[in-house]
Amino acid sequence: MLPSCVTASLYSLDRTPEKIDFVTTGRTTVDATLAEAARIAGFDITGAELIRDGSNVMYRLPNRVVARIGRPGTEEVAAREVRVSKWLTKSGLSVVQAVADAPQPVVIDHRPVSWWKLLPDHRPATPAELGTVLRSFHALSAPADPQLPAHDPFSHLGQRITDACDVDDDDRAWLNGHLADLRQRYREFEAGPRRVIHGDAWQGNVATPDSGPPILLDLEMVSLGRLEWDLIQLxxxxxxxxxxxxxxxxxxxxxxxxxxxxxxxxxxxxxxxQELRWVCFALSKAEARPDAAGQARHRIACLRGDVARPWSWTAI
Known part of the structure; x- marks a missing residue:
């Protein structure tokens, strides 16, 4: 099957925010989505800054608001993320806060846009701070509302391998075989106890402000699963x-x-x-970004044993 490549996005992630002029530049799909959602919600997007272009696209807006634009078809996920934030706040955890008086989410052409309060100045958590936050988080019982889904560590992996544009047939076949092997290996462990997990727990998803407790971010993957998934990245x-x-x-x-x-x-x-997930994320960005394409090839070489550990992978 040939990969279903998509047109490259105008924007790439930079380490410094990219200011977007919505009046004078051409409109990409994500531009138009943000502009229409902001109009409906009543937010000003003048001088909006791109914060991140990852699985979700995030913009910093005036008045200390962050717009989070989800992938098409993730309306339910975005709505649950807002409810998870409210539940965790009531549970006594310090978490990223949804804007209370805004429509949550606004859906434009099947893409959800949710609105969040801008974080105070902060740094990524230390390993010890991450461990402390996860210890409190894992002590929580599953809520009645929102109802949390079961965690699926293989979500989207097969499709990302199929759709990858910048991978040769040999690597694609190897990745599919590796995925099948991991599914088989995981069956031995998937029946273990299920608890509330974050699903993407790393130091960058816990923000430590200049004053106050660390703040848990990115609640999209909060689910019921094995606690190991929140410990594995570190x-x-x-x-x-x-x-x-x-x-x-x-x-x-x-x-x-x-x-x-x-x-x-x-x-x-x-x-x-976990490492296959990181490879597949690079593959999903490879068509739009040459740096991601090169990084995907390097990561595949590592998994295939062509590069000895410890590995060096560049963030995307």
Missing amino acids: AVDYTDFARITTEDYESFVTAYGGYDVTTAPGYRTFADI
Whole structure:
């Protein structure tokens, strides 16, 4: 099957926000979505700044508001994310706050746009701070509302491999085989206990302000699943990428309560699935961004054993 490539987006993620002039530039789909949603919700988008172009596209608007534009067909996910924020706030956790008096979400051509309060000045969490937040988060019981979905670690992976435009037939076949093997390996562990998990827990999704407690971000993947998924990203940063020191990793384990996921029987399976997810994310951005295409090829080479650990992967 040939990949269903899409037209490259005008915008690429930069490390500095990109100011968008909605009056003088051409309108891309995401521009038009933001402009129409803001008109309906009553927000001014003059001088809007691109914060992130990832699975969701985020803009900083005037009056300390952030617009979060979801993928087509994720209306239910966006609505649940707003409700999750309210539930976690009532539970006593410090989390990113939805704008209370705005329509949530506004849906334009099947793309949901939700509205959030801009965070105060902050830095990413330390490993110990991440461990502390996850310990409190994992102590929560599942809410009656919102009803949380089951976590699916393989969500979208097969489609992203199929749709990838910048991958040769050999690599595509290998990735499909690797995905099938991981599904088989995971069946041994998927019947384990299900708890409330964040689903994308890493240091960048916990913001530590200059004053006050760390703030949990990106609530889109909050679900019911294995607690290991919230521990795995920092663990592979330590074991496979050497991005953090032994001291920092041990501080994470201690803050979480002493459980070291790298000693779990299924650690290698969880780690391999997480790393495939990172590869597939790079593939999903490769058509629009040459840097992502090169990074995807490098990541595939790592998974195939052509590059020895510790690996060095550039953020996308």
